Amino acid sequence: MLKFDIEKKSGLARAGIIHTPHGDIKTPAFVGAATRATVKALTMKEMRELGSQAILANTYHLLLAPGTDLIKEAGGLAEFSSWHGPTFTDSGGFQIFSLPDVKITENGAKFKSHINGDKFEMTPESSMQAQWAIGADIHMAFDQLAKSENKKDMEDAMHRTHRWLDRCVEEHHRLLLKNKRCEVIRDNGSEIASEARNDGPERSGPSNACSEQYLYAVVQGGTFNDLRAESARYSASKDVDGFGIGGVFVADGMPEMLQTVNSILPEEKPRHLLGMGQEPIDLFIGAENGCDTFDCVAPTRMARNGSLYTLDGRINIKNAKYKNDFTPLMPECDCECCKNYNRAYLHHLFKTDEITAKVLASIHNERFVVSVVNKIRESILNNTFEEYKKEFLDRYYK
Numbered sequence: 001m002l003k004f005d006i007e008k009k010s011g012l013a014r015a016g017i018i019h020t021p022h023g024d025i026k027t028p029a030f031v032g033a034a035t036r037a038t039v040k041a042l043t044m045k046e047m048r049e050l051g052s053q054a055i056l057a058n059t060y061h062l063l064l065a066p067g068t069d070l071i072k073e074a075g076g077l078a079e080f081s082s083w084h085g086p087t088f089t090d091s092g093g094f095q096i097f098s099l100p101d102v103k104i105t106e107n108g109a110k111f112k113s114h115i116n117g118d119k120f121e122m123t124p125e126s127s128m129q130a131q132w133a134i135g136a137d138i139h140m141a142f143d144q145l146a147k148s149e150n151k152k153d154m155e156d157a158m159h160r161t162h163r164w165l166d167r168c169v170e171e172h173h174r175l176l177l178k179n180k181r182c183e184v185i186r187d188n189g190s191e192i193a194s195e196a197r198n199d200g201p202e203r204s205g206p207s208n209a210c211s212e213q214y215l216y217a218v219v220q221g222g223t224f225n226d227l228r229a230e231s232a233r234y235s236a237s238k239d240v241d242g243f244g245i246g247g248v249f250v251a252d253g254m255p256e257m258l259q260t261v262n263s264i265l266p267e268e269k270p271r272h273l274l275g276m277g278q279e280p281i282d283l284f285i286g287a288e289n290g291c292d293t294f295d296c297v298a299p300t301r302m303a304r305n306g307s308l309y310t311l312d313g314r315i316n317i318k319n320a321k322y323k324n325d326f327t328p329l330m331p332e333c334d335c336e337c338c339k340n341y342n343r344a345y346l347h348h349l350f351k352t353d354e355i356t357a358k359v360l361a362s363i364h365n366e367r368f369v370v371s372v373v374n375k376i377r378e379s380i381l382n383n384t385f386e387e388y389k390k391e392f393l394d395r396y397y398k
Contacts, residue, residue, distance in 0.1 A: 243269060288385065303362040317361070
């Protein structure tokens, strides 16, 4: 099982450490959304420097390009992308079921590439095989996203997600056992991995052939808390290493939903809130209701459009009022953008459509969110969470 140590608890909120083969994640933590094995506009070196502890890649996108076999040949996601910290992969279910022409059967989902129209089929088994080929530390089970918010549709999708979870667990354990059929020989301080049998997944490149990979179940049920509770109980009964909480969220109902789910899920396993983090309040709600990690593409997506976080709320740096504003974007921020450039310069870069605008803005937004979650962790450890939450939200949302 994935090792997870809880350092401090406050109600459902907790600060802990997830121990992965590529390093520790101090939680709560914001995970960089490296959808195509890259966080848009940022290098992995920049991600490390701004304090990101882990990245999450998307199986659907990597399956289409460059292909999971190529990533496997390169030695896995960490070697391929030059990110040498902890890694997650999403199954790609959300993206697949958002496509207009997807055909869903009990076996899986048939869809066409949005790039060139090539036909694909994703099943629970092939999702596990693809994620093992990508080689991330933590995988998400293949789940179905309901096509509507109708309760019957939500329930049907949830039950299929549960049936697919059983198949994901079986396939994950099959691959895990094959990968375990190796022995590590230490010879004069050097480590050599050799396969005892040749039917395990081939692992070329510099990766350790015996590295562990872990599986999270995904809790579904949409906006219906009775379904969420049912899904949490089912997921908790399975032999998995942690849990993703996915699907449709309604901001007003998120605290109650997370309280329902995380009161059922086993305390000793980590929980990841999928796709949440556009609004800072989501991070506080997630953490105080028992979530340990978060990912979201929104901070860098908004940055590329000139929408930037500050402690006094989000601003659009392209607005005319910033043309002659020579103050730092956010004086309290220690990122490269805020330490070296002013608002007038950023305004100029965006108005002239310079690539540097997107880079600097992305550095700032990603650093802002990472820093907020890091401070949430500190406040849990210091018993000051409620004070920090009130201070931050009062200022940010006025």
